[in-house]
Amino acid sequence: MTDTKGFDFKTGVPLGQIPDGAIVAGHLGDDEIVVVRRGDEYFAVGAHCTHYHGPLADGLIVDDTVRCPWHHACFSLRTGEAVRAPALDAIACWRVERRGDVVVVREKLDARAAPPGAETHAVPRSVVVVGGGAAGLTAADMLRRLGYAGTLTMLSADDAPPVDRPNLSKDFLAGTAKEDWIPLRSPEYYAENKIDLLLEARVTSIDVKGKRVRLENGTTHAFDALLLATGAEPVRLSLAGAPAIPVHYLRTFADSRAIVAAADASKSKRALVMGASFIGLEVAASLRSRGLDVHVVAPESEPLEKIMGPDVGRFIRRLHESKGVVFHLGATVARLDGRIATLSDGSTIAADLAVAGVGVRPNIALAEAAGLAIDRGVTVDEYLQTSAPGIFAAGDIARWPDPHTGERIRVEHWVVAERQGQAAARNILGQRQRFSDVPFFWSQHYDISINYVGHAERWDAADIDGDLDAHDAVVTYMRGGRTLAVATVFRDQASLEAEVKMEQRFREPPSALAAPKG
Numbered sequence: 001m002t003d004t005k006g007f008d009f010k011t012g013v014p015l016g017q018i019p020d021g022a023i024v025a026g027h028l029g030d031d032e033i034v035v036v037r038r039g040d041e042y043f044a045v046g047a048h049c050t051h052y053h054g055p056l057a058d059g060l061i062v063d064d065t066v067r068c069p070w071h072h073a074c075f076s077l078r079t080g081e082a083v084r085a086p087a088l089d090a091i092a093c094w095r096v097e098r099r100g101d102v103v104v105v106r107e108k109l110d111a112r113a114a115p116p117g118a119e120t121h122a123v124p125r126s127v128v129v130v131g132g133g134a135a136g137l138t139a140a141d142m143l144r145r146l147g148y149a150g151t152l153t154m155l156s157a158d159d160a161p162p163v164d165r166p167n168l169s170k171d172f173l174a175g176t177a178k179e180d181w182i183p184l185r186s187p188e189y190y191a192e193n194k195i196d197l198l199l200e201a202r203v204t205s206i207d208v209k210g211k212r213v214r215l216e217n218g219t220t221h222a223f224d225a226l227l228l229a230t231g232a233e234p235v236r237l238s239l240a241g242a243p244a245i246p247v248h249y250l251r252t253f254a255d256s257r258a259i260v261a262a263a264d265a266s267k268s269k270r271a272l273v274m275g276a277s278f279i280g281l282e283v284a285a286s287l288r289s290r291g292l293d294v295h296v297v298a299p300e301s302e303p304l305e306k307i308m309g310p311d312v313g314r315f316i317r318r319l320h321e322s323k324g325v326v327f328h329l330g331a332t333v334a335r336l337d338g339r340i341a342t343l344s345d346g347s348t349i350a351a352d353l354a355v356a357g358v359g360v361r362p363n364i365a366l367a368e369a370a371g372l373a374i375d376r377g378v379t380v381d382e383y384l385q386t387s388a389p390g391i392f393a394a395g396d397i398a399r400w401p402d403p404h405t406g407e408r409i410r411v412e413h414w415v416v417a418e419r420q421g422q423a424a425a426r427n428i429l430g431q432r433q434r435f436s437d438v439p440f441f442w443s444q445h446y447d448i449s450i451n452y453v454g455h456a457e458r459w460d461a462a463d464i465d466g467d468l469d470a471h472d473a474v475v476t477y478m479r480g481g482r483t484l485a486v487a488t489v490f491r492d493q494a495s496l497e498a499e500v501k502m503e504q505r506f507r508e509p510p511s512a513l514a515a516p517k518g
Protein backbone atom coordinates (compact mmCIF):
# COMPACT_ATOMS: atom_id res chain seq x y z
CA MET A 1 0.00 0.00 0.00
CA THR A 2 1.58 3.33 -1.01
CA ASP A 3 -1.33 5.69 -0.31
CA THR A 4 0.58 7.98 2.02
CA LYS A 5 -2.55 9.86 3.11
CA GLY A 6 -4.42 6.67 4.09
CA PHE A 7 -6.19 6.55 7.45
CA ASP A 8 -6.50 9.46 9.84
CA PHE A 9 -5.00 7.88 12.95
CA LYS A 10 -6.27 10.72 15.15
CA THR A 11 -9.86 9.63 14.49
CA GLY A 12 -8.82 5.99 14.70
CA VAL A 13 -8.99 2.82 12.63
CA PRO A 14 -11.39 -0.07 13.29
CA LEU A 15 -9.50 -3.13 14.56
CA GLY A 16 -10.89 -5.24 11.75
CA GLN A 17 -9.04 -3.11 9.21
CA ILE A 18 -5.62 -3.90 10.67
CA PRO A 19 -4.93 -7.58 9.97
CA ASP A 20 -2.22 -9.30 12.00
CA GLY A 21 1.18 -8.74 10.36
CA ALA A 22 -0.14 -6.16 7.87
CA ILE A 23 1.12 -2.60 7.51
CA VAL A 24 -1.51 0.14 7.41
CA ALA A 25 -0.57 3.61 6.14
CA GLY A 26 -2.06 6.87 7.32
CA HIS A 27 -1.27 10.13 9.04
CA LEU A 28 -1.48 12.04 12.30
CA GLY A 29 -1.66 15.69 11.35
CA ASP A 30 1.29 16.26 9.02
CA ASP A 31 3.18 13.14 10.11
CA GLU A 32 3.03 10.14 7.79
CA ILE A 33 2.78 7.01 9.90
CA VAL A 34 2.35 3.26 9.49
CA VAL A 35 0.53 1.12 12.02
CA VAL A 36 1.36 -2.55 12.45
CA ARG A 37 -0.41 -5.22 14.43
CA ARG A 38 1.46 -8.19 15.91
CA GLY A 39 -1.05 -10.40 17.72
CA ASP A 40 -2.61 -8.15 20.39
CA GLU A 41 0.08 -5.48 20.10
CA TYR A 42 -0.11 -2.39 17.90
CA PHE A 43 2.83 -0.23 16.82
CA ALA A 44 2.93 3.18 15.12
CA VAL A 45 6.16 4.31 13.45
CA GLY A 46 7.32 6.80 10.80
CA ALA A 47 6.26 5.84 7.27
CA HIS A 48 9.64 6.41 5.61
CA CYS A 49 13.01 4.73 5.81
CA THR A 50 15.84 6.97 7.04
CA HIS A 51 18.16 5.70 4.28
CA TYR A 52 16.62 6.99 1.03
CA HIS A 53 13.06 7.58 2.23
CA GLY A 54 11.75 4.17 1.06
CA PRO A 55 8.03 3.56 1.78
CA LEU A 56 7.82 1.27 4.80
CA ALA A 57 4.15 0.61 3.98
CA ASP A 58 5.50 -1.56 1.15
CA GLY A 59 7.95 -3.35 3.45
CA LEU A 60 7.81 -6.63 5.32
CA ILE A 61 7.10 -7.32 8.99
CA VAL A 62 9.47 -9.86 10.52
CA ASP A 63 8.88 -10.51 14.23
CA ASP A 64 8.82 -7.05 15.80
CA THR A 65 10.71 -5.32 13.01
CA VAL A 66 9.83 -3.72 9.69
CA ARG A 67 12.14 -4.13 6.68
CA CYS A 68 12.42 -1.49 3.97
CA PRO A 69 11.45 -2.65 0.46
CA TRP A 70 14.23 -0.75 -1.30
CA HIS A 71 17.54 -1.83 0.28
CA HIS A 72 16.39 -4.02 3.20
CA ALA A 73 17.18 -1.76 6.16
CA CYS A 74 15.47 -3.05 9.29
CA PHE A 75 13.84 -1.06 12.11
CA SER A 76 12.55 -2.11 15.51
CA LEU A 77 8.80 -1.51 15.80
CA ARG A 78 9.23 -1.13 19.58
CA THR A 79 11.97 1.52 19.63
CA GLY A 80 12.30 2.71 16.02
CA GLU A 81 15.99 1.81 16.17
CA ALA A 82 17.72 1.14 12.84
CA VAL A 83 18.83 -2.37 13.74
CA ARG A 84 20.34 -3.16 10.35
CA ALA A 85 22.07 -0.97 7.76
CA PRO A 86 21.89 0.68 5.29
CA ALA A 87 19.68 2.97 7.43
CA LEU A 88 21.74 4.41 10.29
CA ASP A 89 19.12 6.56 12.02
CA ALA A 90 16.00 5.54 13.92
CA ILE A 91 12.44 6.16 12.74
CA ALA A 92 10.04 7.94 15.09
CA CYS A 93 7.54 6.00 17.24
CA TRP A 94 4.11 7.02 18.50
CA ARG A 95 1.97 5.74 21.37
CA VAL A 96 -0.97 3.61 20.26
CA GLU A 97 -4.18 3.31 22.23
CA ARG A 98 -7.07 0.89 21.84
CA ARG A 99 -10.45 2.48 22.42
CA GLY A 100 -12.97 -0.32 22.23
CA ASP A 101 -12.83 -1.57 18.67
CA VAL A 102 -10.79 1.33 17.39
CA VAL A 103 -7.02 1.93 17.31
CA VAL A 104 -5.92 5.53 17.86
CA VAL A 105 -2.42 6.97 17.53
CA ARG A 106 -1.47 9.45 20.28
CA GLU A 107 1.69 11.45 21.00
CA LYS A 108 5.15 10.90 19.58
CA LEU A 109 7.41 8.99 21.98
CA ASP A 110 10.79 10.25 23.10
CA ALA A 111 13.73 8.59 21.39
CA ARG A 112 14.72 5.62 23.51
CA ALA A 113 18.10 5.54 25.17
CA ALA A 114 20.74 3.43 23.43
CA PRO A 115 20.80 -0.20 24.54
CA PRO A 116 23.42 -0.89 27.19
CA GLY A 117 26.92 -1.85 26.09
CA ALA A 118 28.72 -5.08 26.83
CA GLU A 119 30.04 -6.24 30.18
CA THR A 120 32.63 -3.73 31.29
CA HIS A 121 35.41 -6.29 31.72
CA ALA A 122 35.31 -7.01 27.97
CA VAL A 123 35.42 -3.38 26.87
CA PRO A 124 38.72 -2.14 25.38
CA ARG A 125 40.03 1.24 26.55
CA SER A 126 40.81 2.34 23.01
CA VAL A 127 39.57 1.29 19.59
CA VAL A 128 41.29 2.20 16.33
CA VAL A 129 39.40 1.83 13.06
CA VAL A 130 41.53 1.78 9.90
CA GLY A 131 39.33 2.95 7.02
CA GLY A 132 36.77 5.71 6.62
CA GLY A 133 34.30 3.88 4.41
CA ALA A 134 31.13 1.84 4.87
CA ALA A 135 32.43 -0.65 7.44
CA GLY A 136 34.62 1.84 9.30
CA LEU A 137 31.87 4.42 9.77
CA THR A 138 29.17 1.96 10.83
CA ALA A 139 31.55 0.31 13.30
CA ALA A 140 32.40 3.63 14.95
CA ASP A 141 28.73 4.66 14.86
CA MET A 142 27.60 1.40 16.46
CA LEU A 143 30.29 1.55 19.16
CA ARG A 144 28.91 4.90 20.28
CA ARG A 145 25.29 3.79 19.89
CA LEU A 146 26.06 0.90 22.22
CA GLY A 147 27.37 3.34 24.80
CA TYR A 148 31.09 2.71 24.30
CA ALA A 149 32.85 5.56 26.10
CA GLY A 150 36.53 4.79 25.43
CA THR A 151 38.89 6.46 22.96
CA LEU A 152 37.75 5.97 19.37
CA THR A 153 40.01 6.89 16.45
CA MET A 154 39.20 6.52 12.76
CA LEU A 155 42.16 6.68 10.39
CA SER A 156 41.27 7.19 6.75
CA ALA A 157 43.53 7.49 3.72
CA ASP A 158 40.69 9.41 2.03
CA ASP A 159 40.65 13.22 1.85
CA ALA A 160 36.88 13.29 2.58
CA PRO A 161 34.91 12.02 5.59
CA PRO A 162 32.93 8.79 4.97
CA VAL A 163 30.63 9.17 1.96
CA ASP A 164 27.65 7.41 0.41
CA ARG A 165 29.87 5.58 -2.07
CA PRO A 166 27.06 3.90 -4.09
CA ASN A 167 25.73 7.34 -4.94
CA LEU A 168 29.01 8.30 -6.63
CA SER A 169 28.21 6.28 -9.75
CA LYS A 170 24.45 6.95 -9.63
CA ASP A 171 22.57 10.15 -8.75
CA PHE A 172 25.62 12.26 -7.94
CA LEU A 173 27.30 11.37 -11.22
CA ALA A 174 24.01 11.82 -13.11
CA GLY A 175 23.68 15.29 -11.58
CA THR A 176 20.50 14.57 -9.60
CA ALA A 177 22.05 14.41 -6.10
CA LYS A 178 23.61 17.45 -4.50
CA GLU A 179 27.10 17.49 -2.99
CA ASP A 180 25.72 17.80 0.54
CA TRP A 181 23.78 14.53 0.20
CA ILE A 182 27.00 12.57 -0.17
CA PRO A 183 28.64 12.63 3.31
CA LEU A 184 27.21 9.83 5.46
CA ARG A 185 27.31 12.04 8.54
CA SER A 186 27.33 15.78 9.19
CA PRO A 187 30.68 17.50 9.91
CA GLU A 188 29.57 18.02 13.56
CA TYR A 189 28.74 14.35 14.06
CA TYR A 190 32.35 13.28 14.65
CA ALA A 191 33.06 15.83 17.40
CA GLU A 192 29.64 15.28 18.98
CA ASN A 193 30.29 11.55 19.15
CA LYS A 194 33.94 11.91 20.18
CA ILE A 195 35.15 10.07 17.10
CA ASP A 196 38.64 11.28 16.33
CA LEU A 197 38.52 11.17 12.52
CA LEU A 198 41.89 11.72 10.86
CA LEU A 199 41.82 12.20 7.09
CA GLU A 200 44.69 11.59 4.68
CA ALA A 201 46.00 9.35 7.44
CA ARG A 202 47.30 6.24 5.67
CA VAL A 203 48.34 3.42 7.96
CA THR A 204 51.54 1.78 6.75
CA SER A 205 52.11 -0.93 9.37
CA ILE A 206 50.55 -2.76 12.30
CA ASP A 207 52.54 -3.95 15.28
CA VAL A 208 50.29 -6.82 16.33
CA LYS A 209 52.14 -7.68 19.56
CA GLY A 210 52.79 -4.08 20.57
CA LYS A 211 49.18 -3.12 19.65
CA ARG A 212 50.09 -0.04 17.64
CA VAL A 213 49.56 1.20 14.09
CA ARG A 214 52.00 3.46 12.29
CA LEU A 215 50.97 6.11 9.78
CA GLU A 216 52.71 7.28 6.64
CA ASN A 217 53.70 10.48 8.47
CA GLY A 218 55.50 8.47 11.17
CA THR A 219 52.99 8.97 14.00
CA THR A 220 51.68 5.94 15.87
CA HIS A 221 48.38 5.09 17.57
CA ALA A 222 48.02 2.51 20.31
CA PHE A 223 44.94 0.30 20.42
CA ASP A 224 43.30 -2.28 22.63
CA ALA A 225 41.06 -3.36 19.75
CA LEU A 226 41.60 -2.73 16.04
CA LEU A 227 39.21 -2.91 13.11
CA LEU A 228 40.64 -3.19 9.61
CA ALA A 229 38.20 -1.82 7.03
CA THR A 230 40.49 -0.75 4.21
CA GLY A 231 38.11 -1.61 1.36
CA ALA A 232 39.28 -2.05 -2.20
CA GLU A 233 41.09 -0.20 -4.98
CA PRO A 234 40.13 -0.09 -8.65
CA VAL A 235 42.23 -2.28 -10.93
CA ARG A 236 44.28 0.07 -13.15
CA LEU A 237 44.75 -0.62 -16.86
CA SER A 238 48.11 -0.19 -18.51
CA LEU A 239 47.14 0.91 -21.99
CA ALA A 240 49.61 1.31 -24.83
CA GLY A 241 49.72 4.59 -26.73
CA ALA A 242 50.04 8.30 -26.03
CA PRO A 243 46.64 9.41 -24.69
CA ALA A 244 45.56 13.08 -24.69
CA ILE A 245 42.83 12.39 -22.11
CA PRO A 246 43.21 10.74 -18.68
CA VAL A 247 41.59 7.40 -17.91
CA HIS A 248 39.33 7.99 -14.90
CA TYR A 249 38.66 5.43 -12.16
CA LEU A 250 35.84 5.66 -9.65
CA ARG A 251 36.16 4.91 -5.97
CA THR A 252 36.23 8.19 -4.06
CA PHE A 253 34.20 11.40 -3.90
CA ALA A 254 37.15 13.14 -5.57
CA ASP A 255 37.09 10.57 -8.42
CA SER A 256 33.37 11.16 -9.00
CA ARG A 257 33.81 14.94 -8.92
CA ALA A 258 36.64 14.64 -11.46
CA ILE A 259 34.40 12.67 -13.86
CA VAL A 260 31.61 15.23 -13.41
CA ALA A 261 34.06 18.04 -14.19
CA ALA A 262 35.33 16.22 -17.27
CA ALA A 263 31.78 15.47 -18.44
CA ASP A 264 30.79 19.11 -17.93
CA ALA A 265 33.76 20.38 -19.91
CA SER A 266 32.28 21.90 -23.04
CA LYS A 267 34.32 19.60 -25.30
CA SER A 268 33.07 16.35 -23.72
CA LYS A 269 30.57 14.84 -26.09
CA ARG A 270 31.49 11.19 -26.16
CA ALA A 271 32.46 8.94 -23.27
CA LEU A 272 34.37 5.71 -23.58
CA VAL A 273 33.57 3.33 -20.72
CA MET A 274 35.90 0.36 -20.34
CA GLY A 275 34.23 -2.55 -18.55
CA ALA A 276 30.61 -3.67 -18.38
CA SER A 277 30.70 -4.29 -14.61
CA PHE A 278 28.15 -2.72 -12.26
CA ILE A 279 30.35 0.36 -11.93
CA GLY A 280 30.96 0.64 -15.68
CA LEU A 281 27.27 0.33 -16.48
CA GLU A 282 26.15 2.72 -13.75
CA VAL A 283 28.68 5.23 -15.06
CA ALA A 284 27.31 4.67 -18.58
CA ALA A 285 23.74 5.32 -17.37
CA SER A 286 24.74 8.46 -15.45
CA LEU A 287 26.73 9.90 -18.34
CA ARG A 288 23.84 9.21 -20.73
CA SER A 289 21.60 11.13 -18.30
CA ARG A 290 24.04 14.03 -18.70
CA GLY A 291 23.55 13.86 -22.45
CA LEU A 292 26.91 12.35 -23.48
CA ASP A 293 27.24 9.72 -26.20
CA VAL A 294 28.39 6.60 -24.40
CA HIS A 295 30.35 3.65 -25.83
CA VAL A 296 30.99 0.65 -23.58
CA VAL A 297 33.86 -1.72 -24.44
CA ALA A 298 34.05 -5.05 -22.58
CA PRO A 299 35.41 -8.54 -23.24
CA GLU A 300 32.32 -10.54 -22.23
CA SER A 301 29.53 -11.45 -24.64
CA GLU A 302 26.82 -9.94 -22.39
CA PRO A 303 27.27 -7.42 -19.57
CA LEU A 304 27.14 -8.84 -16.02
CA GLU A 305 26.82 -12.33 -17.48
CA LYS A 306 29.28 -13.88 -15.00
CA ILE A 307 27.43 -12.54 -11.97
CA MET A 308 23.82 -12.63 -13.11
CA GLY A 309 23.68 -14.98 -16.11
CA PRO A 310 22.94 -14.39 -19.80
CA ASP A 311 19.22 -13.53 -19.43
CA VAL A 312 19.81 -10.68 -17.01
CA GLY A 313 22.86 -9.71 -19.08
CA ARG A 314 20.76 -9.42 -22.26
CA PHE A 315 18.09 -7.49 -20.40
CA ILE A 316 20.66 -5.02 -19.05
CA ARG A 317 22.25 -4.61 -22.49
CA ARG A 318 18.86 -3.96 -24.14
CA LEU A 319 17.95 -1.50 -21.39
CA HIS A 320 21.13 0.50 -21.98
CA GLU A 321 20.78 0.26 -25.76
CA SER A 322 17.24 1.61 -25.50
CA LYS A 323 18.79 4.66 -23.82
CA GLY A 324 21.33 5.06 -26.62
CA VAL A 325 24.43 3.32 -25.18
CA VAL A 326 26.57 1.60 -27.85
CA PHE A 327 28.22 -1.67 -26.80
CA HIS A 328 31.45 -3.11 -28.22
CA LEU A 329 31.38 -6.56 -26.61
CA GLY A 330 33.94 -9.32 -27.04
CA ALA A 331 36.62 -6.61 -27.29
CA THR A 332 39.05 -4.65 -25.12
CA VAL A 333 40.80 -1.33 -25.62
CA ALA A 334 44.26 -2.16 -26.95
CA ARG A 335 45.64 1.39 -27.04
CA LEU A 336 44.69 5.01 -26.60
CA ASP A 337 46.36 7.61 -28.81
CA GLY A 338 45.29 11.21 -28.47
CA ARG A 339 41.52 10.82 -28.19
CA ILE A 340 41.32 7.67 -30.32
CA ALA A 341 40.89 4.26 -28.71
CA THR A 342 41.88 1.27 -30.81
CA LEU A 343 40.07 -1.91 -29.85
CA SER A 344 41.40 -5.47 -29.92
CA ASP A 345 39.28 -6.11 -33.05
CA GLY A 346 41.01 -3.22 -34.85
CA SER A 347 38.05 -0.82 -34.76
CA THR A 348 38.45 2.70 -33.34
CA ILE A 349 36.37 5.01 -31.13
CA ALA A 350 36.99 8.75 -30.74
CA ALA A 351 36.34 9.85 -27.15
CA ASP A 352 36.45 13.04 -25.05
CA LEU A 353 36.22 11.27 -21.73
CA ALA A 354 37.46 7.79 -20.67
CA VAL A 355 36.39 5.87 -17.57
CA ALA A 356 37.51 2.35 -16.62
CA GLY A 357 35.45 0.10 -14.34
CA VAL A 358 37.29 -3.19 -14.66
CA GLY A 359 37.08 -4.54 -11.14
CA VAL A 360 38.69 -3.90 -7.79
CA ARG A 361 41.36 -5.49 -5.60
CA PRO A 362 40.88 -5.69 -1.82
CA ASN A 363 43.42 -3.64 0.17
CA ILE A 364 44.94 -6.49 2.14
CA ALA A 365 48.66 -5.59 2.01
CA LEU A 366 48.57 -4.05 5.49
CA ALA A 367 47.04 -7.17 7.05
CA GLU A 368 49.33 -9.44 5.09
CA ALA A 369 52.48 -7.58 6.18
CA ALA A 370 51.28 -7.81 9.79
CA GLY A 371 51.21 -11.59 9.47
CA LEU A 372 47.43 -12.00 9.66
CA ALA A 373 45.89 -15.04 7.93
CA ILE A 374 45.09 -14.22 4.30
CA ASP A 375 43.03 -16.14 1.76
CA ARG A 376 42.22 -13.85 -1.21
CA GLY A 377 41.05 -11.44 1.49
CA VAL A 378 41.61 -11.17 5.22
CA THR A 379 40.48 -14.38 6.85
CA VAL A 380 38.04 -13.83 9.71
CA ASP A 381 35.96 -16.12 11.90
CA GLU A 382 32.19 -15.88 12.31
CA TYR A 383 32.73 -13.03 14.81
CA LEU A 384 34.78 -11.16 12.17
CA GLN A 385 37.94 -11.58 14.22
CA THR A 386 41.16 -12.12 12.26
CA SER A 387 43.79 -14.67 13.21
CA ALA A 388 45.08 -12.14 15.81
CA PRO A 389 42.91 -11.74 18.93
CA GLY A 390 41.52 -8.22 19.28
CA ILE A 391 42.01 -7.44 15.57
CA PHE A 392 38.85 -7.54 13.47
CA ALA A 393 38.24 -7.05 9.75
CA ALA A 394 35.08 -6.06 7.87
CA GLY A 395 33.83 -5.02 4.46
CA ASP A 396 35.41 -5.62 1.07
CA ILE A 397 38.58 -7.13 2.58
CA ALA A 398 36.94 -9.73 4.84
CA ARG A 399 36.52 -13.37 3.85
CA TRP A 400 34.12 -14.89 6.36
CA PRO A 401 32.48 -18.29 6.93
CA ASP A 402 29.06 -17.77 5.35
CA PRO A 403 26.59 -20.17 6.99
CA HIS A 404 24.19 -19.99 4.03
CA THR A 405 26.58 -21.40 1.43
CA GLY A 406 28.84 -23.25 3.89
CA GLU A 407 31.75 -21.55 2.15
CA ARG A 408 34.16 -18.79 3.05
CA ILE A 409 33.13 -15.83 0.93
CA ARG A 410 34.24 -12.26 0.32
CA VAL A 411 31.85 -9.82 -1.36
CA GLU A 412 31.97 -6.20 -2.43
CA HIS A 413 28.54 -5.00 -1.32
CA TRP A 414 27.71 -1.77 0.49
CA VAL A 415 25.10 -3.22 2.84
CA VAL A 416 27.29 -6.19 3.77
CA ALA A 417 30.21 -3.89 4.59
CA GLU A 418 27.97 -1.69 6.75
CA ARG A 419 26.44 -4.63 8.59
CA GLN A 420 29.84 -6.21 9.14
CA GLY A 421 31.04 -2.92 10.60
CA GLN A 422 28.08 -3.00 12.98
CA ALA A 423 28.67 -6.66 13.90
CA ALA A 424 32.40 -6.05 14.44
CA ALA A 425 31.54 -3.19 16.83
CA ARG A 426 29.37 -5.51 18.90
CA ASN A 427 32.11 -8.12 18.99
CA ILE A 428 34.76 -5.56 19.93
CA LEU A 429 32.53 -4.93 22.96
CA GLY A 430 32.49 -8.64 23.73
CA GLN A 431 28.94 -9.39 22.59
CA ARG A 432 30.00 -12.47 20.55
CA GLN A 433 27.51 -11.85 17.74
CA ARG A 434 28.00 -14.19 14.82
CA PHE A 435 27.81 -12.51 11.42
CA SER A 436 25.20 -14.56 9.60
CA ASP A 437 23.36 -11.96 7.46
CA VAL A 438 22.28 -13.00 3.99
CA PRO A 439 24.33 -10.90 1.52
CA PHE A 440 22.35 -8.18 -0.27
CA PHE A 441 23.22 -5.67 -2.97
CA TRP A 442 21.43 -3.41 -5.38
CA SER A 443 22.43 -1.73 -8.60
CA GLN A 444 20.68 1.17 -10.29
CA HIS A 445 20.46 1.76 -14.05
CA TYR A 446 18.35 4.80 -15.04
CA ASP A 447 15.11 4.25 -13.08
CA ILE A 448 15.56 0.47 -12.83
CA SER A 449 16.97 -1.07 -9.66
CA ILE A 450 18.11 -4.68 -9.50
CA ASN A 451 18.06 -6.16 -5.99
CA TYR A 452 20.01 -9.31 -5.23
CA VAL A 453 19.90 -11.44 -2.07
CA GLY A 454 22.11 -14.44 -1.35
CA HIS A 455 25.34 -15.45 -3.01
CA ALA A 456 25.74 -17.63 -6.10
CA GLU A 457 29.24 -17.93 -7.59
CA ARG A 458 28.12 -20.97 -9.59
CA TRP A 459 24.62 -22.19 -10.36
CA ASP A 460 23.07 -24.90 -12.54
CA ALA A 461 19.66 -23.29 -13.06
CA ALA A 462 18.39 -19.70 -13.20
CA ASP A 463 14.58 -19.68 -13.26
CA ILE A 464 12.77 -16.54 -14.33
CA ASP A 465 9.33 -15.73 -12.99
CA GLY A 466 7.78 -12.76 -14.81
CA ASP A 467 9.27 -10.70 -17.60
CA LEU A 468 12.59 -8.86 -17.30
CA ASP A 469 11.86 -6.59 -20.27
CA ALA A 470 8.54 -5.62 -18.67
CA HIS A 471 10.56 -4.70 -15.54
CA ASP A 472 8.70 -7.20 -13.42
CA ALA A 473 10.69 -10.33 -12.65
CA VAL A 474 12.25 -12.65 -10.09
CA VAL A 475 15.31 -14.68 -11.12
CA THR A 476 16.13 -17.60 -8.81
CA TYR A 477 19.67 -18.99 -8.98
CA MET A 478 19.90 -22.63 -7.85
CA ARG A 479 22.46 -25.37 -7.47
CA GLY A 480 21.37 -28.96 -6.94
CA GLY A 481 17.80 -27.73 -6.42
CA ARG A 482 18.83 -25.38 -3.60
CA THR A 483 18.17 -21.65 -3.94
CA LEU A 484 21.44 -19.74 -3.57
CA ALA A 485 20.39 -16.25 -4.66
CA VAL A 486 17.40 -14.28 -5.90
CA ALA A 487 17.53 -11.22 -8.17
CA THR A 488 14.46 -9.04 -8.62
CA VAL A 489 13.33 -6.16 -10.77
CA PHE A 490 10.42 -4.23 -9.21
CA ARG A 491 9.48 -7.23 -7.04
CA ASP A 492 10.55 -5.86 -3.69
CA GLN A 493 8.28 -8.10 -1.62
CA ALA A 494 9.71 -11.20 -3.31
CA SER A 495 13.22 -9.96 -2.52
CA LEU A 496 12.39 -9.40 1.15
CA GLU A 497 10.62 -12.75 1.39
CA ALA A 498 13.56 -14.55 -0.24
CA GLU A 499 15.90 -13.00 2.33
CA VAL A 500 13.72 -14.20 5.21
CA LYS A 501 13.50 -17.70 3.71
CA MET A 502 17.28 -17.89 3.44
CA GLU A 503 17.64 -16.71 7.03
CA GLN A 504 15.22 -19.39 8.20
CA ARG A 505 17.20 -22.06 6.37
CA PHE A 506 20.28 -20.98 8.22
CA ARG A 507 22.24 -23.81 9.79
CA GLU A 508 25.20 -23.81 12.13
CA PRO A 509 28.38 -23.38 10.06
CA PRO A 510 30.62 -26.45 9.87
CA SER A 511 33.11 -26.12 12.73
CA ALA A 512 36.04 -26.40 10.27
CA LEU A 513 35.10 -22.96 9.00
CA ALA A 514 35.07 -21.29 12.38
CA ALA A 515 38.64 -20.36 13.30
CA PRO A 516 41.22 -18.83 10.96
CA LYS A 517 44.78 -20.04 11.42
CA GLY A 518 47.67 -17.60 11.74
Ligand SMILES: Cc1cc2nc3c(=O)[nH]c(=O)nc-3n(C[C@H](O)[C@H](O)[C@H](O)COP(=O)(O)OP(=O)(O)OC[C@H]3O[C@@H](n4cnc5c(N)ncnc54)[C@H](O)[C@@H]3O)c2cc1C
Pocket (backbone or CB within 6 Å): 130, 131, 132, 133, 134, 135, 136, 155, 156, 157, 158, 165, 166, 167, 168, 169, 201, 202, 203, 204, 229, 230, 231, 232, 250, 251, 252, 279, 363, 366, 394, 395, 396, 397, 411, 412, 413, 414, 415, 417, 418, 440, 441, 442, 443, 444
Ligand atom coordinates in the same frame (compact mmCIF):
# COMPACT_ATOMS: atom_id res chain seq x y z
C1 LIG B 1 31.13 4.09 -7.30
C2 LIG B 1 30.73 2.90 -6.50
C3 LIG B 1 29.40 2.50 -6.48
C4 LIG B 1 29.00 1.38 -5.75
N1 LIG B 1 27.69 1.01 -5.75
C5 LIG B 1 27.29 -0.04 -5.01
C6 LIG B 1 25.93 -0.44 -4.99
O1 LIG B 1 25.09 0.15 -5.66
N2 LIG B 1 25.58 -1.49 -4.22
C7 LIG B 1 26.49 -2.18 -3.50
O2 LIG B 1 26.11 -3.13 -2.82
N3 LIG B 1 27.79 -1.83 -3.50
C8 LIG B 1 28.22 -0.79 -4.24
N4 LIG B 1 29.54 -0.42 -4.25
C9 LIG B 1 30.50 -1.19 -3.44
C10 LIG B 1 30.57 -0.63 -2.02
O3 LIG B 1 30.73 0.75 -2.05
C11 LIG B 1 31.70 -1.30 -1.26
O4 LIG B 1 31.43 -2.68 -1.17
C12 LIG B 1 31.85 -0.70 0.14
O5 LIG B 1 32.17 0.66 0.07
C13 LIG B 1 32.93 -1.44 0.92
O6 LIG B 1 33.07 -0.84 2.16
P1 LIG B 1 34.45 -0.89 2.93
O7 LIG B 1 34.23 -0.19 4.21
O8 LIG B 1 34.97 -2.27 2.94
O9 LIG B 1 35.45 -0.06 2.01
P2 LIG B 1 35.39 1.44 1.52
O10 LIG B 1 34.04 1.99 1.62
O11 LIG B 1 36.10 1.46 0.22
O12 LIG B 1 36.32 2.18 2.58
C14 LIG B 1 37.69 1.88 2.68
C15 LIG B 1 38.36 2.99 3.44
O13 LIG B 1 39.66 2.58 3.83
C16 LIG B 1 40.58 3.63 3.58
N5 LIG B 1 41.90 3.03 3.50
C17 LIG B 1 42.39 2.13 2.62
N6 LIG B 1 43.66 1.80 2.95
C18 LIG B 1 43.97 2.50 4.06
C19 LIG B 1 45.12 2.59 4.87
N7 LIG B 1 46.21 1.87 4.64
N8 LIG B 1 45.09 3.43 5.94
C20 LIG B 1 44.00 4.18 6.22
N9 LIG B 1 42.87 4.11 5.48
C21 LIG B 1 42.87 3.29 4.42
C22 LIG B 1 40.05 4.27 2.33
O14 LIG B 1 40.58 5.56 2.16
C23 LIG B 1 38.55 4.27 2.63
O15 LIG B 1 38.26 5.36 3.47
C24 LIG B 1 29.97 0.66 -5.01
C25 LIG B 1 31.31 1.06 -5.03
C26 LIG B 1 31.70 2.16 -5.77
C27 LIG B 1 33.14 2.58 -5.79
Ligand code: FES
Pocket (backbone or CB within 6 Å): 049, 050, 051, 052, 053, 054, 068, 069, 070, 071, 072, 073, 086, 087
Ligand atom coordinates in the same frame (compact mmCIF):
# COMPACT_ATOMS: atom_id res chain seq x y z
S1 FES C 1 15.53 3.41 1.29
FE1 FES C 1 15.26 2.04 2.89
S2 FES C 1 16.99 0.80 2.83
FE2 FES C 1 17.34 2.25 1.29
